Amino acid sequence: MTILAVAALYYATARLGLLQELVRGQVTPLWPPTGISVAALLLFGARVWPGIAIGALAVNIPIGPTLPSVLAIVVGNTLAPICSYLLLSRAGFHNDLDRLKDALALVFLGALGPMLISATIGSSALVLSGALPASGFWPTWSVWWTGDAMGVLIVTPFLLVVRWARWPPAVGLLIWVEAAALATCTVTVTVLATSTGSSSLLFLVFPFLIWASFRFERAGAAPCALGVSTIAILAAGRMTGPFAHHGLLTNMVTLQAFNGTVSLTALLLTAVVTERNRTHEEIGRLCAQLSDAVTHLDTGSHRAPPDA
Numbered sequence: 001m002t003i004l005a006v007a008a009l010y011y012a013t014a015r016l017g018l019l020q021e022l023v024r025g026q027v028t029p030l031w032p033p034t035g036i037s038v039a040a041l042l043l044f045g046a047r048v049w050p051g052i053a054i055g056a057l058a059v060n061i062p063i064g065p066t067l068p069s070v071l072a073i074v075v076g077n078t079l080a081p082i083c084s085y086l087l088l089s090r091a092g093f094h095n096d097l098d099r100l101k102d103a104l105a106l107v108f109l110g111a112l113g114p115m116l117i118s119a120t121i122g123s124s125a126l127v128l129s130g131a132l133p134a135s136g137f138w139p140t141w142s143v144w145w146t147g148d149a150m151g152v153l154i155v156t157p158f159l160l161v162v163r164w165a166r167w168p169p170a171v172g173l174l175i176w177v178e179a180a181a182l183a184t185c186t187v188t189v190t191v192l193a194t195s196t197g198s199s200s201l202l203f204l205v206f207p208f209l210i211w212a213s214f215r216f217e218r219a220g221a222a223p224c225a226l227g228v229s230t231i232a233i234l235a236a237g238r239m240t241g242p243f244a245h246h247g248l249l250t251n252m253v254t255l256q257a258f259n260g261t262v263s264l265t266a267l268l269l270t271a272v273v274t275e276r277n278r279t280h281e282e283i284g285r286l287c288a289q290l291s292d293a294v295t296h297l298d299t300g301s302h303r304a305p306p307d308a
Helices: 002-020 032-044 046-060 067-090 100-112 115-128 134-162 173-193 199-238 248-301
Strands: none
Touching: 002 032, 002 046, 002 199, 032 046, 032 067, 032 134, 046 067, 067 100, 067 115, 100 115, 100 134, 100 248, 115 134, 134 199, 134 248, 173 199, 199 248
16 A cells, blocks of 8 residues: 555656656656655655656656656666665664754765766666757756755655644744744745846845744754745746756756755754754753752751661
8 A cells, every 4th residue: 555655646746747847848857756755765664666666657658758768767766766765774864854964864865866876867768769869968867867856855854844743732823923924935035036037146045944944943944945946946947037048957057056055954954953952952851850869869868867
């Protein structure tokens, strides 16, 4: 059942990702199925890999140029998440993303490195099948790598956070007002920044990511990073704003640098804040225990000795 659920989620989110295709109707700057695949492997183990392969096969058969190229793409799309899972497991990755090393591992071992596999295999398959000219390899490769890496950097943290999120039993009205203000400001500033021609305005969103990380930790930073990156990807797909006057390869480099910085900022700050808060709580607990012990010893020293 889990394997079928993974395959269904892969297919459904792939159809959404293909709405932003930039190359040959099948290469997109955001590929959510990769993030879902890595999250599924981290949560359920390597046994769910057939679901990834089934989902990838179902998506690529209708759009692939030839059967051998489709099979090669499926192999690449399956191997890349498995490689991410193996590297993260080897590094002792915690699914709670509560340590600085977990954030760094997800960025470099989960996203940027292993996704080179799927991008290289997929782009090579399209060129060798004749679906793309040889000159189109690097632009296609850049979009493919960007899409897969962004899927892991944006979707995987969000899913890992959502799995343990619960409706808070008693939260003050001011917290909800602050959360609504954060969401509104983040979306508004990102839309404005991606509607102008200057790429430097994109970095106006970072104060809001810092706000989310310090005030709401993982529960705030992951959705904010997802929203910011999605809006930037939509702008890159339409080639508007800071992506209007550049080629495909330049836009993908800019998008990868921006979204990578967004994800890295959100993940690292959240991990640092979470570690700080956990350390503070541990110090408080130890101080309370020490106070109880001192009180107990002081009470014992003032107790009258028994009569002989």
